[in-house]
Amino acid sequence: MTDTAMTTEAIKQEERQSKIRANLKARHAAEKRFRSYGLVAIGAALLALSTLFFTIISNGASALFQTEVRMTIQLDSTLDPETMRAGDYQILIKKSLRDMFPDVARRDRKDLYAVVSNGAWYELLNHVQANPDLVGQTIEIWLPAADDVDMLMKGYIDRELPESDRRVNDQQIAWIDALVANDAIEKKFNTRLFTSGDSREPELAGFAGAAVGSFYTLLVTLALSFPIGVAAAVYLEEFAPKNKWTDLIEVNINNLAAVPSIVFGLLGLALFLNWFGLPRSAPLVGGMVLTLMTLPTIIIASRASLKSVPPSIREAALGMGASRLQVVGHHVLPLALPGMLTGTIIGMAQALGETAPLLMIGMVAFIADIPGGPTDPATVMPVQIYLWADSPERAFVERTSAAIMALLAFLIAMNLSAVLLRKRFERRW
């Protein structure tokens, strides 16, 4: 090679390097820009999430407490808890109120009675029936105040408003203030919210019925969709021949995952209720409808996790003389199971939050009793939230938020367990 050739080569080399350097600068800038976009996106998502949590918690926190009134009730020895009815207990409560405020004129008594919840008698009844030996004594018991009183105590009703615009009148405010002065009215932890079924009276309403309904519904969904989904995925992935038909099935499963959930509700209405004659509003049917909806999710997740099991494991087992079923049972399934469970939990979380299809099969009815089994009429958490959100009483607003908090807590717990499961069982090979 000549000297000139060498120098031109060196010059060319130098040119190439400077080009790369210039290019490098642009590439680094692009990367920086991309990162900042990502950060902004994540920041926006977190902001939205924290706003959501903040509003829900600040709205719902006060529902954890309920105003109660301390009442002195005389249970005369002539009373017989076996034969006493609602009216008898109401009379006792009214009498106690009159004794507390003996000067109230006859025409104002109705307003006085309205301080205590309409359904307070029921708690008194339960208390007396649980302790029959109380008959003949004078007892002291905390009974729930009416929702308007509760709202006043919590500061949601403005005392400055003109009386006609206020749901609590001046006289009632005076009585409440008197009760406060006597320590006879207090905000106590609202156990009813967690242990009672729905009620027309917000102060007595709880989401236990809906939670139990959700529990039964999810139980049915899980019991149906997990085995069916896993079996379908295992068959499609490990046993089925790969041909037109399995391709078609695969496409259809993916389509099914995208079908609006209300369609499944209509299907459930036509099939399970009208055709099979299963009971309306029952978690059994709800679970079956949600199974239709969750199956594609579980099948798709299960197939993905089966696919991720390295083929070398299958070959090793086949080479040892394991049958197809043994290969799957001994090796593939244990390795794929964490992924399948993760998919199932995510599917369950979706099902837990699902409302629309359940409306179609009548799970939207007002049901005060806590369901005792999967065939009892029930509603579910999201439907309960929908029902409460639709109620005019101010006291239901905070309860709606409280129910949302409970639902979110369940969802977070489920998703967390999915993550933990994955972490715990993640294997390397």
Added chain:
Amino acid sequence: MAAVEQVVQSEPGTGRVKMRGDNVRVYYGEKQALFDVNLDIYEREVTALIGPSGCGKSTFLRCLNRMNDVVEICRVEGSITMDGQDIYAKDVDPVHLRAQVGMVFQKPNPFPKSIYDNVAYGPRIHGLVSSKSQLDDLVEESLRKASIWEEVKDRLDAPGTGLSGGQQQRLCIARAIAVKPEVILMDEPCSALDPIATAKIEDLIHELRENYTIVIVTHSMQQAARVSQKTAFFHLGNLVEVGDTEKIFTNPEDERTQGYITGRFG
């Protein structure tokens, strides 16, 4: 060729044909991968399959224990017999066949289970042992035969996947011999291993030859020369030449064989 001097001349086998391929043709879909292969595998000998990449060595090997059955597009024609019996006959259960013809793969693939369970897997699924102590003995015996016992005897409960590559491959060999197969197929068993681990496996093959018939695919001429008694050279799906290893490496008949073993193409 340097390898020639290293050809180990140990006791020949029984001279009996263990497995025989007769006009074996294999198709993957439309594509033919093997053309009329006629190959005899002798009992208690090591038969090496050599040839350039893609010539069909693995394909032939996998025909011998019907591992190709699970490849959907794969079709095998012609006949392959073991002890005179057609292994593709209707009444032959591939699961049973694979208990008699074990396989060791290119990449060590222990199960993600304990070392003990890896070795015990075959005997368990085939119901070969009736008691725990019998199984313990069998596991120890297999690990000893695969010359890995000393290295793992204190950690039989540790996962097999936690061993080094060479140890994993010996574990896979132990797993294969735990069911006492008659034939062991090895598809490039040392390709993922360093020279020391490779030497160990080769020693092991020597020992195993006393009891087993071995077919090994290898890309290393030296390895073929060191471990095998018979060598078969494949090229583009054809079996070009087969014979005593010594003869193939010193005096091949076909010039393609000549070219391949001297490294002129590959």
